[in-house]
Amino acid sequence: MREPVAVVTQLSRQFGANLALNDVTLAVPRGCVFGLVGENGAGKSTLIKHLLGLWRAESGSVRVFGRDPVTDPAGVLGRIGYLSEQPDLPGWMRVDELLRYTQAFYPRWDPAYASQLIEQFGLSRDARVRTLSKGQRARLGLIAAEAHRPELLILDEPSSGLDPIVRRDILEAIIRTVTDEGRTVLFSSHLLDEVERVSDHLALLHRGVLRLCAPLEEVKARHRRLVLHFAVTRTNPPDVPGAIQVYGAGREWTVVCDMARTHAPSMAHHLGASLVDDSPASLEEIFVGYSDATAAAPGSHMRVVT
Amino acid sequence: MTHSSTGALLWEIWRRHRGLVAVIIAATAMGRLFDVQSDSSDSSVVAELLQLTSFVLLFGIFSYTESGDSRALGHFPQRLFVLPVSSLRLAAVPVCAGVASVELLYLMWLNPAASSGSGSVALHAILLGALMVCSQAAIWTLDRLGPFRLVVVGLLAVAAFAVGLLPSMAPSPPPPWRSEGVLSALTLAVSLLVFGWIWRHIARMRSGGGAGVLPVDLLDRILTACMPQRRRAFGSPGAAQFWLEWRCSGVVLPLLVLGVLLAVVAPLSWLTRYDADDTLRILIGTLSMPVVLAMAVGVGFGRPSFWSDDLSVPAFMAVRPLADAALVAVKVKVAAASAVVSWVLLLVFVGAWLTLWGNVEALSRLAVQLWAFHGQSVAAVYGIATLIVVAALFLTWRFLVSRLWSGLSGHRRRFFGSAAFFGLATLGWFILDGTRVLLWVVDDPAHMNIAAWVLAVAVVGKYWLAASTWRDLDACYLRRYLWVWLAGTSVFGVLALLLWNIVRIYVALDIVRFQGLLILVVLLAMPLARMGAAPASLAGNRHR
Amino acid sequence: MRLNPSSGTPLYIQLVDHLKHAIESGVIRGGEQLPSVRKMAEDLLINPNTVVRAYHDLETDGIVELRHGSGVFVRESVSGRAEVMKKAVPIIRSAVDRLESLDLDENDIRRLMESELAVRRTAQARKRRA
Numbered sequence: 001m002r003e004p005v006a007v008v009t010q011l012s013r014q015f016g017a018n019l020a021l022n023d024v025t026l027a028v029p030r031g032c033v034f035g036l037v038g039e040n041g042a043g044k045s046t047l048i049k050h051l052l053g054l055w056r057a058e059s060g061s062v063r064v065f066g067r068d069p070v071t072d073p074a075g076v077l078g079r080i081g082y083l084s085e086q087p088d089l090p091g092w093m094r095v096d097e098l099l100r101y102t103q104a105f106y107p108r109w110d111p112a113y114a115s116q117l118i119e120q121f122g123l124s125r126d127a128r129v130r131t132l133s134k135g136q137r138a139r140l141g142l143i144a145a146e147a148h149r150p151e152l153l154i155l156d157e158p159s160s161g162l163d164p165i166v167r168r169d170i171l172e173a174i175i176r177t178v179t180d181e182g183r184t185v186l187f188s189s190h191l192l193d194e195v196e197r198v199s200d201h202l203a204l205l206h207r208g209v210l211r212l213c214a215p216l217e218e219v220k221a222r223h224r225r226l227v228l229h230f231a232v233t234r235t236n237p238p239d240v241p242g243a244i245q246v247y248g249a250g251r252e253w254t255v256v257c258d259m260a261r262t263h264a265p266s267m268a269h270h271l272g273a274s275l276v277d278d279s280p281a282s283l284e285e286i287f288v289g290y291s292d293a294t295a296a297a298p299g300s301h302m303r304v305v306t
Numbered sequence: 307m308t309h310s311s312t313g314a315l316l317w318e319i320w321r322r323h324r325g326l327v328a329v330i331i332a333a334t335a336m337g338r339l340f341d342v343q344s345d346s347s348d349s350s351v352v353a354e355l356l357q358l359t360s361f362v363l364l365f366g367i368f369s370y371t372e373s374g375d376s377r378a379l380g381h382f383p384q385r386l387f388v389l390p391v392s393s394l395r396l397a398a399v400p401v402c403a404g405v406a407s408v409e410l411l412y413l414m415w416l417n418p419a420a421s422s423g424s425g426s427v428a429l430h431a432i433l434l435g436a437l438m439v440c441s442q443a444a445i446w447t448l449d450r451l452g453p454f455r456l457v458v459v460g461l462l463a464v465a466a467f468a469v470g471l472l473p474s475m476a477p478s479p480p481p482p483w484r485s486e487g488v489l490s491a492l493t494l495a496v497s498l499l500v501f502g503w504i505w506r507h508i509a510r511m512r513s514g515g516g517a518g519v520l521p522v523d524l525l526d527r528i529l530t531a532c533m534p535q536r537r538r539a540f541g542s543p544g545a546a547q548f549w550l551e552w553r554c555s556g557v558v559l560p561l562l563v564l565g566v567l568l569a570v571v572a573p574l575s576w577l578t579r580y581d582a583d584d585t586l587r588i589l590i591g592t593l594s595m596p597v598v599l600a601m602a603v604g605v606g607f608g609r610p611s612f613w614s615d616d617l618s619v620p621a622f623m624a625v626r627p628l629a630d631a632a633l634v635a636v637k638v639k640v641a642a643a644s645a646v647v648s649w650v651l652l653l654v655f656v657g658a659w660l661t662l663w664g665n666v667e668a669l670s671r672l673a674v675q676l677w678a679f680h681g682q683s684v685a686a687v688y689g690i691a692t693l694i695v696v697a698a699l700f701l702t703w704r705f706l707v708s709r710l711w712s713g714l715s716g717h718r719r720r721f722f723g724s725a726a727f728f729g730l731a732t733l734g735w736f737i738l739d740g741t742r743v744l745l746w747v748v749d750d751p752a753h754m755n756i757a758a759w760v761l762a763v764a765v766v767g768k769y770w771l772a773a774s775t776w777r778d779l780d781a782c783y784l785r786r787y788l789w790v791w792l793a794g795t796s797v798f799g800v801l802a803l804l805l806w807n808i809v810r811i812y813v814a815l816d817i818v819r820f821q822g823l824l825i826l827v828v829l830l831a832m833p834l835a836r837m838g839a840a841p842a843s844l845a846g847n848r849h850r
Numbered sequence: 851m852r853l854n855p856s857s858g859t860p861l862y863i864q865l866v867d868h869l870k871h872a873i874e875s876g877v878i879r880g881g882e883q884l885p886s887v888r889k890m891a892e893d894l895l896i897n898p899n900t901v902v903r904a905y906h907d908l909e910t911d912g913i914v915e916l917r918h919g920s921g922v923f924v925r926e927s928v929s930g931r932a933e934v935m936k937k938a939v940p941i942i943r944s945a946v947d948r949l950e951s952l953d954l955d956e957n958d959i960r961r962l963m964e965s966e967l968a969v970r971r972t973a974q975a976r977k978r979r980a
Contacts, residue, residue: 033897054624056849070849078627088622092553097536104539104546105627126535171895179888179898196855197896220860221975278965280858 002030003066005152005184006051011060013046013208020046022208023060028152028186028201033178035199035216036188039291042205044188045085048156051186052082064152078106081145083170085157087137091130095123095140099147106148114147121169135166146173153177155187159194167194174198192283204290211290223286226255226264227277238271244289256281256289311391315399323367333360334414341417351736357415364411365459368404368438369445382446382508393509401442401501405435429486429493430470436497437466443500447507457562464570469493472577543628547636555612556640559603559706563596563648567655571595575659582667589669592656596648597698600705605725607641607706608713610847617716619848630848631779631841634710638787638837641706649699679808690804697801700794704833711836716847747823754819761826768835775838787837794832802828853894858964861896865904873913873924874935884914884922 004027013021021043028034038044049055050062053069053076062069069076089098095118103109118125121139129137138158145153153174159167174185175198189195195202202219204212212219228238230251237246238253242261248254253273268275281289320327337356371380386396412434416427441459448455473486482488540546571592578584606612610619623633660666673687680686712724734740747757776784802824810817853864872878884890887905891898905922908914914922949959 052625053849054621073848074627074629074632076627077625080625082621082625084621088620090550090554090622094535100536100539101546101550104541105543168895172892175891175895175898179891193855197853197861200897200899217860277961278968280860280968282856282858284856 004028005030006062006064006186008047008050009061009063011047011050011057011062013043013050013055013058020208021050024205024208024210025060026203026210026213028184030184031178031182032184032200033174033198034184034186034201034203035195036186036203036205037190037192037195037287038188038205041207042291043208044205045156046208047205048154048186048188051154052077052080079151081148081150081153083138083141083145083153083155083158085160087141089129089137089141091128093129094125095127095129095132096125098129098140099144102144103147106150108150109148111147113149114143117143117147135162138162138166139169142170142173146177149177149180149183151183153183153185153187155185157188157190159189159191167191171198192287196283204287206291212286219286220280220283222259223256223281223289224259224264225277225279225281225285226257226268226275228253228255228268228271228273229276230271230273232272238273240267240271245285245292252276256285311389312395312399315386315391315396316403319367319370319400319403326363326367330360330363330411333357333363334411337415355733360411360415361408364404364407365438365441368400368407368442370400370404370442371445381449382511384511387512393512394505396512397501397505397508401439401504404438404442408434408438426470426473426486429473429490432490432493432497433466433470436493436500437462439497439500439504443504443507446504461565461569468570468574543626544632544636547626547628547633548639551636551640552643555607556644558606558612559596559599559644559702560647560651562599562603564651566595566599567592567652571655572659576663579663579665582665582669585665586668586672589656589660589664592652593694593698596645596652596702597705599648600645600702601728604706604709605713607637608709608711608721610714610716610844617713617718617721617847618850619716619844624848629841630845631783634714634837634840634844635783635786637710638707642703642790645699645703645706648702649695653695693797693801693804697797700797700832704794704831708833708836710840711843714840714847715843716850748820751819754823758819758822758826761823761830765826765829768830771835772838775835775842779838779841784838791832791834795828798828798831799825851894853896862900862903862907865894865896865900866907869904869908870913878924880924880926882924883920884924886921 006028008024008026011021011024012019024043024047036044036047046055050057051064051069053073056070064076065079067076093101099114099118103111103114121136121143123132123136123140123143129140132140142158145155155170155174158170162170171194174187177183177185196216199216202212202214202216203210223244230238230253233250234253237248238255240246240255240257240262242259243255243257245256246253264275264278333356337353337360340353340356341350370382372383372385389396409431412431440462444458444462445455448458469489472484472489536549540549571588574588575585578588609617610623614620660669676687676690677684680690709721709725712721715721747753806817806821806824809820851868853861853868855861857864859867869878869884873880878884884905885893887898887901890901894901905914905916909916909922912925914924916922946959949962954962
């Protein structure tokens, strides 16, 4: 197994009274598309900023390419391309000035590739950044992050507030990056169908705790939606081990659960209900299930070591 | 509370600034008490300060802006546009209220015994009103300049002051165009035109804006012409960062210097071209202008991003693969380039001025004195002139970079505290007449001893700190900076030597001790420890 | 072709089904080359590993062959599949008829089919792991 691109070990971070990250440990394998999901304020941006060295690790450690991004910013950041949610590009710069400026920092910059992307995105080279729309600015930020073919492309909620065409461009960039040997993409997003399309690995943060970190296929295989029909009306939800979400009323209850901890037919029999439906859970149900849980106990998450 | 819309708007202004109004009234009361009660120069300076404070606060109240970011200077409150009030009223209420308030404040500060006749009182009152209208116009219509608007307001204040001085300048009695009556009429006319412009601008903004107002577009085009589009690739990351820093912060000082030269010094120098002493005074003022401006620009220069009030490192800069020491080095280089360009502009202007229309009598007298003093050598005179210019250049650069350590650290208290401390110290020097302290030191050998000990401790502390901070940095930075430090210190040292030579003739004092004091002061002049500590403080800010 | 990530079926299976249908209906002929993994992934905006898995499944089923260095080609003998599919249609028809006679509607039938296939799939996966 090749060395992971980024390793985060027992990282915790507190902002005043708020515990933004709580004992997070994960590894981003090389050559994969790593999707980071979580509700607003779950700690995704904080985790990404730790990888970039913008936050110092208070407890625990962060290693990117085997180095600490805080002590060696020049070495680590030269191999990373970063697109933030709202790229704070200087408004007075023109498009080609910005690209020339960015080019000076990255020796592996490919001017032909950058030109091709500018043509493809329809950006005017002489336009000032402040005259560009939000989508055009996102595209420009994407070119600046992508054109030097970074080993690790980090996108922090790149699609938020953008129209579907720009989102398409971003997804294409993600796929182009990962088909190049050895290049990795880490992106955080709310749009679960995008995450489902392109991710290899999924990590789910909830209130600073890593609830889920596994290959996407495994996540989808291990979570199923079971519909139970009871003979008797129930007022309380059935207690199913391994369930992450239970809803329903009366005689019909739907349970979304982790099949590693539940065997469906025996569980149904045990509860005195009949198993009416057994289908794969959608990513949205999984997301809601792990994000809705009131108990954010670190031990209750599923971890798979690759 | 009235039920008219005008009353509501006025009530809102008062309600928002109750605290400031109270401060203004208190300051005015205290100032008048000082004026009336005592006659000593000390309290009159305090009274002047209070007067200045109350006027500045009043102008602050009537700047009448709001913004999303509570710290930045904002824009005309656009939420008022949906009210059922005509644009004329929206424009007239703050303008008229401002003019009325400033005239009221002027009346309260008016000293009937000291005023030199009712004519100039009227002119000053009209000038104050015009300044209020024009500064409001500048703040509301020149949105694009951002914080630069305050500089425009400052320039307007200087212009108003200059116009106020016009009738009393040589030769007197003044020609008709410089008489008070004509100036008052002109000022009134300008104020009315500016008010018309404000009204038009507000009406335009309300109906959705449109193409930019003409002067701002022109300014934008001038700035674009000054800063041509970069078409060549950059040789290295350092070069690219230098270009960025130069465009953001490096051009500010040269542009300011150019602006002051063209708008203030040029007309003043033309008007005083018959008076030798005045010319000399204006020349000295012009030569010290970049240093003073550098103190102000240095406050912004020390911040990670010049134009933003936020002291944190913007992500755009923090994500660049550039070491902290390299970023600091780029800032220092840009400061040097900024200082050099400003001085080149100044020297070109002064050269043109003195050769073409300047009255160089007083200057020639001074030059002859120096020539005679230094063994009748012309080279010495030119050498001294060059030395003074180079020393002033180093001083300009020094003031630009002096805030780097506290600004890059990102700690607001440290930054504003140190800037405020410096500002208060300067103010204190002027109020309490700092030259007295100097004379007190120089008079008595015992006092000189004390001063020498204090300075010696400061020098030792500075170099010990420098040693500990520079230890962590790359040797190449130290090597390069040591040359700069050496050059600056030697320039100041030679200047101190000259000063000592001259002082020796005119003042009887303990020469050896005085030399010692001068040497210690020279050793403290160039920043050393701060430069070494700056990368570490930037690192602390960049990786929080 | 639009792949729907939120439907119950995994993406690679949707892709396999679509390609199989295209091959059987003659849109892609025997001997033709399928688009490269990279191009397919970029066009559909899905992870390349999904495409790799789909192609692998098609190879296991004997529909395509991977020629090293050249790409993925449809087997010449694939038209034989069309015959098999034709045979399968009456089986399905009779099964659905019988289920309908039990008064089950469309949704019930689909649910039963899918759960049966899912059970088989899980069993196969367990066998592969063991």
